[in-house]
Amino acid sequence: MQYDKTDLSEETLLKLYKDLLRPRMTEEKMLILLRQGKISKWFSGIGQEAISVGVTNALTHDEYILPMHRNLAVFTTRGIPLHRLFSQWQGKLNGFTKGRDRSFHFGTQDYKIIGMISHLGPQLGVADGIALAEKLQNKQAVTAVFTGEGGTSEGDFHEALNIASVWDLPVIFCIENNGYGLSTPTREQYNCKSLADRGLGYGIESYTIDGNNIFEVYSKISELAEELRKKPRPVLIEFLTFRMRGHEEASGTKYVPGELMTEWGKKDPISNYESFLLKEGILTDNKIEALRVEIETEINDHLKLAFDEEEIQSEPEQELLDVYAPFEYEETKPGSVVEHIRLVDAISKGLKQSMEKHSNLVIMGQDVADYGGVFKITEGFMDAFGKERVRNTPICESGIVSTAMGLSINGMKAVVEMQFADFVSSGFNPVVNYLAKSHYRWNEKADVVIRMPCGGDVGAGPFHSQTNEAWFTKTPGLKVVYPAFPYDAKGLLATAINDPNPVLFFEHKALYRSIYQNVPADYYTLPFGKAALLQKGNDITIVSYGAGVHWALDTLEKNPDISADLIDLRTLAPLDMDSIYSSVEKTGKLIILQEDSMFGGIASDISAMVMENRFHYLDGPVKRVASMETPIPFAKKLENNYLPKNRFVLALKELLAY
Incomplete structure (x- = not known):
């Protein structure tokens, strides 16, 4: 040598x-x-x-x-x-x-x-x-x-x-x-x-x-x-x-x-x-x-x-505390000026205001720069913030999620747009094994938000229509947000970006341009883990999120004789079980509506927790309504039958009559 x-x-x-x-x-x-x-x-x-x-x-x-x-x-x-x-x-x-x-x-x-x-x-x-x-x-x-x-x-x-x-x-x-x-x-x-x-x-x-x-x-x-x-x-x-x-x-x-x-x-x-x-x-x-x-x-x-050092002892409370990086939610109240805008506009405006608030925030995704993203949520962002902070990426979901983690390690924030939520499967490993586990393993935050355009009812077939939140709600270390309204989407997105923990932010494509609401024009935040009680009633509790909330609202509008509490979860991890328990104690009956297929979904966990902790308040079995146990079909009649919209009203009336 x-x-x-x-x-x-x-x-x-x-x-x-x-x-x-x-x-x-x-x-x-x-x-x-x-x-x-x-x-x-x-x-x-x-x-x-x-x-x-x-x-x-x-x-x-x-x-x-x-x-x-x-x-x-x-x-x-x-x-x-x-x-x-x-x-x-x-x-x-x-x-x-x-x-x-x-x-x-x-x-x-x-x-x-x-x-x-x-x-x-x-x-x-x-x-x-x-x-x-x-x-x-x-x-x-x-x-x-x-x-x-x-x-x-x-x-x-x-x-x-x-x-x-x-x-x-x-x-x-x-x-x-x-x-x-x-x-x-x-x-x-x-x-x-x-x-x-x-x-x-x-x-x-x-x-x-x-x-x-x-x-x-x-x-x-x-x-x-x-x-x-x-x-x-x-x-x-x-x-x-x-x-x-x-x-x-x-x-x-x-x-x-x-x-x-x-x-x-x-x-x-x-x-x-x-x-x-x-x-x-x-x-x-x-x-x-x-x-x-x-x-x-x-x-x-x-x-x-x-x-000579003592063996480590398990302290369950500390183990649970260390799953997530500390985050003190700071409320920023909305101003009085409102805009009547769509869900897609609320997300875009909220994202833009967070870019203005956090100079260390970088947006990454396929076609997000000049093109503005396939749903045009980042349209104009490149001109406003420059190509360094609004970055087109190669088609490589795993590499980009990992890159986002690296940005976080080195003191920055990242928002990654999955072109469709379905495509996160190509980046699944770094989400569930790197981002989710880093703070618990060695006290390192993962200051990353992954935006997830999701959901069916748009005739897009098996690879552009999944609502795959259950892949992540079972993974400790991840937070999962799923708004149904423009107001919630804007405030929750701001909180997601402030939070140093990894957040999967689900955005239902069918709601993007169909749901309007008066939304505060200024920057504001909303807390995680707080469900919204959209309607009050005495006979039954309806729990849903995303597009399911609107299906439930439509059902109640067509059946004004049904007196129901309607709870929009808004976030799935953390999950507001207290609101559900409180409602069930009053109504004695619970039905859960989700767009995801039944087995292994969030409805199953909610049902199990209510059965374990509020069984003595129930006057009937907990009902779950979900999509068919098949991949999502393309043809409209097939998709209509796949989705649970029409089956929900039958299940609701059946439980009321129990």
């Missing part, structure tokens, strides 16, 4: 050596503890330390790094105290996730490290968002993100590269090509000669370098980082290295040919570098021994701190 120490001071040379040695010795200790049953799992980076050490030293301390399982050296080089890492791996309180996640599944703003989730792809898009925030805030900074050769097969990898390229984002994409994805060799992972070649397809400059040569890594990344700070753009780096241990220790390495292990063993980044420093007279055997004693003492002292 050849080393060229040109322009590197002796202090730097020794720091690189110490930064290599500390994670190696820490890992060797972890392997002993694993065999002793004192830690539960370990993903080894032995043999790959030069990549983490070189990249981390090339970046400044306030530049973000997004590492993976095998990047212990990123954490140690950034100076995280070992006892905190040990506590993390043992599920202790002094770790970073309060025992809620393990190994390197955490982030820390104090050290500008954003850890991965097991679904490898999203962190690449998160890096895009972090870098976009740096660029929008005119900071000369780069972001480095790691993946393995196996991770490059995921769609998120390609989406992230494309986004970074189109937007000229200063991201260094680091591929640690260590030969195997668990036991699958690279020849079964991809069919190109070099993974660096993939950069060509996205217009990204790329390089393949020796990932075991600390000089080559540090020098090249330092050079590129300096360039990218001045001229933002993405770069793809393929680091050639090898995994000397199993995917994790239980996997072993029996699937690796012995000669391959021997060959790469000779390329060990630490022993080779150590020999070079000895030859140059920068290191001596005595210095090495003294350094090893120093690090070993540090490891043992910090292990004692972690082992």
